[in-house]
Amino acid sequence: MGMTHVVDRRLNGKNKSAVNRERFLRRYRHHIKKAVADAVQRRSITDIERGESVSIPSQDIEEPIFHHGQGGKREMVHPGNQEFVAGDTIPKPPGGGGGGQGHGKASPDGEGMDEFAFQITQEEFLDFLFDDLELPNLARKKLKDTESFKYVRSGFTTEGVPAKLDVVRSLRGAHARRLGLGGARKKKIRDLEEQLEALKMAPKDLDPAFSHEDQIQVLEEEIARLKANIRRIPFIDEIDLRYRQHQKHPQPATSAVMFCLMDVSGSMTQMHKDIAKRFFILLYLFLKKNYKKIEVVFIRHHTSAKEVDEEEFFYSRETGGTIVSSALKLMKKIVESRYPPSEWNIYAAQASDGDNWNDDSPVCSKILAEGILPLVQYYAYTEITPQDHQMLWYEYEKIMERFPNSFAMQQIADPGEIYPVFRQLFERKAA
Amino acid sequence: MTDTMDRPNLPENGQDRDRQPISTSSEWTFDLIRKYDEEIAKCAAEFGLDTYPNQIEVISAEQMMDAYSSVGMPVGYHHWSFGKQFLSTSKGYQRGQMGLAYEIVINSNPCIAYLMEENTLPMQALVIAHASYGHNSFFKGNYLFRTWTDASAIIDYLVFARNYVAECEERHGVDAVEQILDSCHALMNYGVDRYKRPAPISASEEQRRQQEREEYQQRRINDLWRTIPRLNDDDDAVNKKIRFPEEPQENILYFIEKNAPLLETWQREIVRIVRKLGQYFYPQRQTQVMNEGWASFWHYTLLHALYEKGLVNDGFMLEFLQSHTAVVYQPPFNSPWYSGLNPYTLGFSIYTDLRRICEHPTEEDRQWFPDIAGTDWVKTLHFAMANFKDESFIQQFLSPKVMRDLKLFSIQNDDQEDVYRVTAIHDEPGYRILREKLARQYNLSYREPNIQVWNVDVRGDRSLTLRHVPVDRVPLGDETEEVLRHVHRLWGFDVHLESVDEGTVVEEYHCPRHSLDEDDD
Numbered sequence: 001m002g003m004t005h006v007v008d009r010r011l012n013g014k015n016k017s018a019v020n021r022e023r024f025l026r027r028y029r030h031h032i033k034k035a036v037a038d039a040v041q042r043r044s045i046t047d048i049e050r051g052e053s054v055s056i057p058s059q060d061i062e063e064p065i066f067h068h069g070q071g072g073k074r075e076m077v078h079p080g081n082q083e084f085v086a087g088d089t090i091p092k093p094p095g096g097g098g099g100g101q102g103h104g105k106a107s108p109d110g111e112g113m114d115e116f117a118f119q120i121t122q123e124e125f126l127d128f129l130f131d132d133l134e135l136p137n138l139a140r141k142k143l144k145d146t147e148s149f150k151y152v153r154s155g156f157t158t159e160g161v162p163a164k165l166d167v168v169r170s171l172r173g174a175h176a177r178r179l180g181l182g183g184a185r186k187k188k189i190r191d192l193e194e195q196l197e198a199l200k201m202a203p204k205d206l207d208p209a210f211s212h213e214d215q216i217q218v219l220e221e222e223i224a225r226l227k228a229n230i231r232r233i234p235f236i237d238e239i240d241l242r243y244r245q246h247q248k249h250p251q252p253a254t255s256a257v258m259f260c261l262m263d264v265s266g267s268m269t270q271m272h273k274d275i276a277k278r279f280f281i282l283l284y285l286f287l288k289k290n291y292k293k294i295e296v297v298f299i300r301h302h303t304s305a306k307e308v309d310e311e312e313f314f315y316s317r318e319t320g321g322t323i324v325s326s327a328l329k330l331m332k333k334i335v336e337s338r339y340p341p342s343e344w345n346i347y348a349a350q351a352s353d354g355d356n357w358n359d360d361s362p363v364c365s366k367i368l369a370e371g372i373l374p375l376v377q378y379y380a381y382t383e384i385t386p387q388d389h390q391m392l393w394y395e396y397e398k399i400m401e402r403f404p405n406s407f408a409m410q411q412i413a414d415p416g417e418i419y420p421v422f423r424q425l426f427e428r429k430a431a
Numbered sequence: 432m433t434d435t436m437d438r439p440n441l442p443e444n445g446q447d448r449d450r451q452p453i454s455t456s457s458e459w460t461f462d463l464i465r466k467y468d469e470e471i472a473k474c475a476a477e478f479g480l481d482t483y484p485n486q487i488e489v490i491s492a493e494q495m496m497d498a499y500s501s502v503g504m505p506v507g508y509h510h511w512s513f514g515k516q517f518l519s520t521s522k523g524y525q526r527g528q529m530g531l532a533y534e535i536v537i538n539s540n541p542c543i544a545y546l547m548e549e550n551t552l553p554m555q556a557l558v559i560a561h562a563s564y565g566h567n568s569f570f571k572g573n574y575l576f577r578t579w580t581d582a583s584a585i586i587d588y589l590v591f592a593r594n595y596v597a598e599c600e601e602r603h604g605v606d607a608v609e610q611i612l613d614s615c616h617a618l619m620n621y622g623v624d625r626y627k628r629p630a631p632i633s634a635s636e637e638q639r640r641q642q643e644r645e646e647y648q649q650r651r652i653n654d655l656w657r658t659i660p661r662l663n664d665d666d667d668a669v670n671k672k673i674r675f676p677e678e679p680q681e682n683i684l685y686f687i688e689k690n691a692p693l694l695e696t697w698q699r700e701i702v703r704i705v706r707k708l709g710q711y712f713y714p715q716r717q718t719q720v721m722n723e724g725w726a727s728f729w730h731y732t733l734l735h736a737l738y739e740k741g742l743v744n745d746g747f748m749l750e751f752l753q754s755h756t757a758v759v760y761q762p763p764f765n766s767p768w769y770s771g772l773n774p775y776t777l778g779f780s781i782y783t784d785l786r787r788i789c790e791h792p793t794e795e796d797r798q799w800f801p802d803i804a805g806t807d808w809v810k811t812l813h814f815a816m817a818n819f820k821d822e823s824f825i826q827q828f829l830s831p832k833v834m835r836d837l838k839l840f841s842i843q844n845d846d847q848e849d850v851y852r853v854t855a856i857h858d859e860p861g862y863r864i865l866r867e868k869l870a871r872q873y874n875l876s877y878r879e880p881n882i883q884v885w886n887v888d889v890r891g892d893r894s895l896t897l898r899h900v901p902v903d904r905v906p907l908g909d910e911t912e913e914v915l916r917h918v919h920r921l922w923g924f925d926v927h928l929e930s931v932d933e934g935t936v937v938e939e940y941h942c943p944r945h946s947l948d949e950d951d952d
Contacts, residue, residue, distance in 0.1 A: 004468045004485040004563070005541065006461060009494065010548055016497040017517040023609070024514030063512055064617050064913035066880050072905030073845040077869040079772060080763020081840040081856055089850035090842075118518035 025124065031056045032120065036128040040274070044310050045260075045281045046296060048288075051121040058116050126285070129278065151246040160243025174240035182230045189226050192219050256291040257339045258283060259348040261327045265302040266319040267355050272384045273314055275415055276351035279382055282422050283349050291345065297334060301327035307334065322355045324392060325363040332371045346376040354383045356392040365395040373403050380425045381409040452744045453737075457551040464489070464546070467556045468563070474736040475564040479809055480729065482567040483582060484541040487559065495547050496520050498535050502712075505537055506589040508596035508704075510612050536562035538570040538715075540582035553750040556743075560733040565726030572817045573721070575714035579623075585711060587634035592704045599697050611698050614917035615684065615705035620716075620879055622684035622709035673889070679898065680884040683918070684709065692893060693923030702921065717820040717875055724778010725816050727759055731779070761837060772837075772869075780833045781824070785812055788830065795831060821873035829869065831862045841868045846904075880907055882928070894925035901932050907940075915942040 025032060035054040120128070156169060196219045199212045260280050262273070287294050298313035299305055305326035308316075331348065339346060356364070373379060381396055383389070389411075396409050410421040453466050468487065475482065490498070500517035501507040537543040544562035546555050570576050600608045680686045684706040688699050715722070734751055737743045743751075761776040762768040785803070788796045789811050792804035803811055815828055840856040841864070855861035855868065871877050885898035895918070899907060907930060919926045919942040930938040 003482075004465070004472065004487060006464055006468070006487045007489070008461065009488045009490045009545075012490075012494070016494070017500050017514065019509045020500065020511065020514035021517055022514065023509055023511040023605075024518060026605075027511045027609070061515060062910065062913070063613075064910035064917070065620060066882055066911060066914050067908040068880055069906045069908035069911075071846045072901065073843065073847075073903040074905060075841055075843045075854060075868050075872075077772065077839050077841045077865060077872060078764035078769075079761050079776075079837045079839055080765065080769075081838040082763075082765075084840050084853045084856055086853055086855050086858070086861055088853040090853070091850055092844075116515070116519065118522055 025120065028056055028061065029128070031060065032124075033128050036120075036125060037274075039125070040129060040277060040281070045277060045284050046294075046310075048126070048281060048285060049122060050125075051119050052125045053117055053119055055115040055117040058114050061116050129281070150249050152249045154245050154247045156242045157245040158239070158242065160245070164243040164245075166242050166244050169242040170240050171236065173242060174236040177237065177240060178233055178235070181233050185226045185230055189223055189230075192223050192226075195219060196223070254292040255295070255343065256287050256293070256345040256347060257295045257297060258287055259297045259299060259331050259334075259346070260313065261299045261301070261331065261348060261350040261352075262313065263302070263322055263324065263327075263352040263355065264300045264316075264318050265322040265355060267322070267353050268384075272351075272353055275384050275412055275418060276382070277314055278415065278418050279351060279412070279422065280349060282418065283347065283380070286422075287347060295339075297331075299327050299330055299334075301330075305330040321357060322352075323360050324350075324352065324356045325360050325367055328364055328367040328372060332367065332375075335372075335375055341375045348372070348376055348379045350379070350381045351384060352381075352392070353385045354387070354390045354393055356390065358391045361391040361395040364392065365399055368396075368399055368407070369402060373399070373406050376406060379407050381407075382421065382425075383409070383411045384413075385411065386413040451741075452747070453742050454552060455744060455746070457553060457746075457750065459550070459552040459555050461489075463552060464555055464559070467552075468559050470737055470740075470742050471556065471560050471564060471733050474733045474740075475560075475568075475729070477736070478729075478732070479813065480564055480568040481571055482542065482564055483539075483571055485563040485567060486541040486543045487546060487563060488543060489546045489548055491548050492524070495535070495545060496524060498545055504589055504708075505539075505543060505586065506593050508593045508612075509600075510616075511609065512616065534558040534562045536566045537585075538566075538576065538580055538582055538711075539585050542567040542570060542582070551750065553743075553747045554754060556734060556737075556747075557730050557751055557754055561726045561730035564733060565729035566722060568729070569718075569722050569725045569816060572813065573714070573718060574818055575718055575820055579714045580711050584634060588637065588707065591634035591637055592708070595700060595704065599701065603697065608701065610920065611701045612705065614920045615702055617914045617917040618684050618687075618921075619705055619709040619712075621882065622682060622706035623713045624682045624685070625875075675887045675889050676884060681881075682706075683882070683884055683897070686884045687918075687921045690887070691922050694921065698921075714820075717822075717873075720774040720778040720781075720821045720873065721816065721819065721824050722778070723775045724780075724782050727755075727775050727779040728782040728812075731755055731783075763838070776837070777825075777833075780836060781828050781830070782812055782815070784830050784833050785815060785828055787832075799830060800828075822870050822875075825873060826866060826870035829866045831857070834862055834865055839865050839869065841865055877902060880905075885929075892925060893923075894927060895922045897926070897928040899928060899930040899938075901930055901937070904932065904937075906930065906938060911940055912942065912944070915940050918942070 032054050036052060039052045156166060196216060199216050199219070202212060258280075262268070262276055264273075284294065284296065296310075298308050298310055300308050300313050300318075301322075301324065302318055302320040303323045303326065307330065327350070335341070335346060368379070383393060393409070393411075396407075400407050400409055408425040410425055412418060412421050453470065454463050464487065468485070496517060498505070499520050500513050502513075502516075507513060535545045542563065544558065544567075546558055550558065570580075570582060576582075596608060596612075676686070684702055687694070688702040688706060691699075691702075694702070734743070734748070738748050759773070759776045759779045761773045762770075786808040788800055788804050789806050789808035792800075796804045815824065819827060834857040838857055840861075841854045843852040843854045845852075855864035857865065880899055881902070882897055882899045884895070886896045888894045888896075897918070901907075907928075911928065915926055915928055918928075926942045928940040929936045
């Protein structure tokens with residue numbers, strides 16, 4: 001027939017719907033943001049490797065059309081009659097249901113659902129979480145240089161200290177040199193010896209005019225000279241020597257520990273904690289891009305500090321005053337006992353509403369400056385409050401002046417500011 | 432292929448039985464697909480099926496989801512509703528709740544059919560027979576498709592539409608375009624003149640006329656609004672009676688495209704695009720039973736013909752029949768799986784029975800179908816396929832036997848009564864009633880509310896009034912106000928909708944809503 005054309009389309013793009021999907025997410029971003037906000041409540045801050053399932057009330061995404069409503073007189077033909085005959089009556093169910101004749105819009109899945117559920121990816125999840133944060137940019141940023149180095153072999157060099165002499169490599173070079181220099185002469189010797197042999201074997205001519213004696217003598221002398229030459233080739237020469245070369249490679253410790261410090265005194269509301277949580281998630285994400293292994297330590301404090309698990313950190317409530325230094329002291333103790341700075345990159349993020357006992361703020365400043373900042377890569381303080389600053393902020397400002405490279409502080413008033421603030425905090429300071 | 436054979440009959444059977452089957456494994460290859468297609472095409476020709484050339488495209492499941500989400504349009508403009516469709520399709524598929532549509536076929540020339548790579552060979556053969564020969568010949572033969580769609584122009588038109596919408600998005604912003612599209616989609620089913628033959632779709636024509644139309648249209652609209660008499664109300668009582676439009680208009684989108692006072696030219700073009708697409712899908716909405724039934728009848732008949740020729744083996748047929756049975760399964764009304772009459776079942780049953788009536792008529796058939804009983808079945812089936820839509824097809828060809836086989840019965844639900852009434856069943860007194868009821872059920876104006884453009888207050892506030900004529904007191908659904916808001920967005924001035932039952936207004940909708948306290952803050 002030849003009228004049919006069979007085409008393999010499988011290699012054509014499969015993401016034809018990507019734009020439409022994106023349009024959908026764009027249209028319902030408010031719903032999705034809310035779902036994401038709810039999800040953050042449920043999730044651990046280290047649990048960011050997956051997307052999220054989002055549900056939107058079906059009525060909100062309905063595409064309305066004119067259709068019939070309930071009521072009036074309807075007649076429908078159905079299959080599978082068993083016992084009915086014309087004229088039969090069937091009582092209507094109480095509540096006046098439409099008897100399954102409602103013109104409701106069938107969902108593509110069959111049964112009517114009142115929720116439209118779908119999945120968003122991890123990337124989309126984070127986008128919605130941080131108000132369209134662009135993660136790739138984050139990944140490209142460099143971390144502060146680390147102090148430790150490791151020597152890495154990088155080939156051989158002709159100069160070096162005797163301790164680094166590579167014997168095998170040097171001897172191999174010498175051998176090659178000897179072959180190179182002596183090879184041609186040895187071949188010549190072999191040729192000459194053959195000629196000599198031939199002359200010696202030749203029958204003796206009585207006529208001295210035809211005697212080979214002269215020739216033999218010349219050959220023997222030449223052979224002796226060549227052999228002497230070869231003997232003079234040194235077994236090993238200065239130029240044969242090879243030394244192992246090493247280069248200094250910066251060796252970032254592959255482990256990081258992240259301290260989350262949070263004030264849980266009565267003045268911190270759940271909203272404050274949510275903002276703090278997002279900030280911590282962002283820090284975790286940031287570290288995750290750079291380190292193989294990350295541990296997270298949660299320290300909560302009011303008048304005294306305590307190391308807790310994440311659940312307790314974010315959700316258990318306590319009341320009381322605020323002594324920030326208690327948390328700093330605890331952190332210092334934990335670092336000293338468990339996270340030697342030579343092996344760990346230490347990051348700390350502190351969230352607070354700025355409340356502190358005034359007497360305590362100078363103490364904090366001292367512990368930070370003397371006990372903590374020398375040990376950590378970076379210490380970020382975020383004050384979650386729309387109000388005026390208190391004593392602690394001004395103490396910390398002094399710290400920032402002294403340690404501009406390892407200490408940063410910002411104020412966050414609402415969730416939308418988290419990412420910009422984060423970016424400021426972690427911007428690489430000009431060297 | 433166009434020269435229908437004079438004696439289209441079942442291919443000779445028997446002696447060819449020992450011929451080699453085309454394949455014995457159920458793995459497909461491109462070669463095998465071509466071979467099957469060749470053999471199916473031969474059988475189809477023997478039965479006189481007239482088709483557009485076929486283009487069979489093998490695609491992956493993901494691509495099938497893409498195709499599925501764009502309502503089968505191979506090229507489409509971007510819109511969130513397609514994204515919504517995609518999300519729900521892919522979710523259903525990933526959870527395994529739902530198999531993918533195992534075939535999508537596009538009414539185009541060449542006729543494009545998608546085969547999913549996951550399918551087994553018998554499945555691919557079934558889809559080829561069903562889509563590339565069944566649906567294809569229906570697209571080419573049925574009068575509604577011939578009247579309303581132009582298969583050779585649709586792809587170009589879709590490309591034109593997509594580019595135009597993308598251009599508008601660039602110039603006017605995604606949001607502005609999305610709003611217009613949303614509103615047009617809400618009225619997509621009201622973009623057709625049922626009794627007028629439309630101009631065929633053509634992309635090049637569209638482009639050529641677009642410029643012209645821009646100027647002309649704007650002038651026309653200006654004219655309409657310029658002729659509005661001045662505010663000298665006392666002038667004449669005659670003017671008061673002027674109605675616009677003079678006659679009610681059922682094509683609401685067309686009316687808006689031509690007359691909405693405030694739409695910009697590009698917005699009118701988008702209204703037009705959605706209207707044209709509505710027109711393209713219009714025949715499909717009216718021929719579901721006929722079209723699916725026809726395709727099912729032919730996949731069944733064609734693959735049996737292959738079997739008769741010894742080209743497929745018993746294993747193939749078993750797998751095929753299993754799929755076929757699932758496709759034409761009709762759960763009874765009291766089954767949890769019941770969701771109305773299965774159009775595949777109903778259509779397949781009617782065509783199958785038509786063939787029986789031609790080949791082996793009973794006394795009953797001779798009474799009911801005197802013109803058909805005993806005639807050439809291929810010709811009769813082609814006639815039935817070509818000249819009807821679901822409503823008239825059922826009215827014409829639903830036989831008592833099919834009603835008995837499906838055990839049809841009709842139930843009346845009157846909100847003024849406490850009981851449902853069984854009005855007819857599959858027995859002698861019931862056949863005609865049932866047939867009429869079922870036919871009416873497929874009448875578009877019974878399925879969808881009858882709403883028309885009634886009047887525009889050209890002299891006054893420019894408000895647009897739509898009129899709904901209820902059938903059997905069935906009111907409008909709960910989305911009506913929502914749709915009206917879309918009409919309002921397109922029209923730009925107040926929109927009213929009144930349900931008028933035998934001269935009395937039984938329900939009114941207004942956008943903006945009429946509130947009791949007119950003076951709001």
